[in-house]
Amino acid sequence: MRQRARTTTNPYSGEVEAEDWTNPGELEIRGVGFEPSGTEVVTVDGTTVYRRARFFLPYAADVTEADRIRRPDGSVYKASGPRADWTNPLTGRRAGSVIEAEVVT
Numbered sequence: 001m002r003q004r005a006r007t008t009t010n011p012y013s014g015e016v017e018a019e020d021w022t023n024p025g026e027l028e029i030r031g032v033g034f035e036p037s038g039t040e041v042v043t044v045d046g047t048t049v050y051r052r053a054r055f056f057l058p059y060a061a062d063v064t065e066a067d068r069i070r071r072p073d074g075s076v077y078k079a080s081g082p083r084a085d086w087t088n089p090l091t092g093r094r095a096g097s098v099i100e101a102e103v104v105t
Helices: none
Strands: 002-009 016-027 033-044 047-057 068-070 076-079 084-087 094-103
Touching (some): 016 068, 068 094
Antiparallel strands (some): 084 094
């Protein structure tokens, strides 16, 4: 589930002032792969929490570096960089996209 913060806007200047994560907008994205990555793994009450991960997405999925991704187990990851879309240079096949993320504490 992709989560996107709602924003608050200054009524006088019209400028966006802050992100509001209390009730983010959500979009279900199907066909997402998950790969735990990095070296930091924390075990909390017998449950393993991976601090960093890669998410493999359908090509050009609507996920940006400002978004969060909620897994089916309820863990939430914040994108830590831009989404990388990969097209095979020989065939032109659009293989998919990858985004790096880290767990939200």
